[in-house]
Amino acid sequence: MGRAPHRLGDTQNPNIAPFVIGGDHSTAWPVVSALSRARKDRWAIVQPDAHTDLLEHRLGVKYCFATWSFHANELFNRDGRLVQVGTRASGKDRAHWESTLGVRQFWAEECRRKPEESLDAVIAYLKSIGATSVYFSNDIDGTDEEFADATGTPEPWGLEPEWVLKLIRRLGAEIGLLGGDIMEVAPPLRQIPRGAHKTTTLAARYFYATMAATLGL
């Protein structure tokens, strides 16, 4: 007797709530791929990141730190559920990415200049698209290099830690977090004395805040 082909998504908990520690940002790809098979709700991704990670492929590699967001956005059929914050190191501007790929970006300049308004705008945007939960994929380089230099590509003029923590808390309270990660933390690559300690301590704060906002701790 034949059996129906096994499909991974059939056996996964639709309420899966992953917490993941990177690793480079490609580590988020298997997570969001599994979420797309398991979850039945209208979940979204919020991604603090200096970069867009929106290349279709890089040096012939389909899934890597520079491409995972492109493929995550394809899982959403480019319907606006990929939201990037803290963007600032990109060869193309916001209009390019939003018009060609249907993503929504809140660049770092806007978040720094209007911290409260930009937080309100992220929440309002997620509500406007009917997002019911958020996976928070937190590239440490979304945060300003002053606070997080121990990473592969630290960038100036980034997000303030308190802004990111407020975002995490508001996503949990006002939309609902389903889980999240902390990515690109690389202690050996510190630029300044004590940089590794500083960056890992901040990463731990972010990670705990993400768990607390998801689980109501």
Ligand SMILES: [Mn+2]
């Ligand atoms: Mn990234």
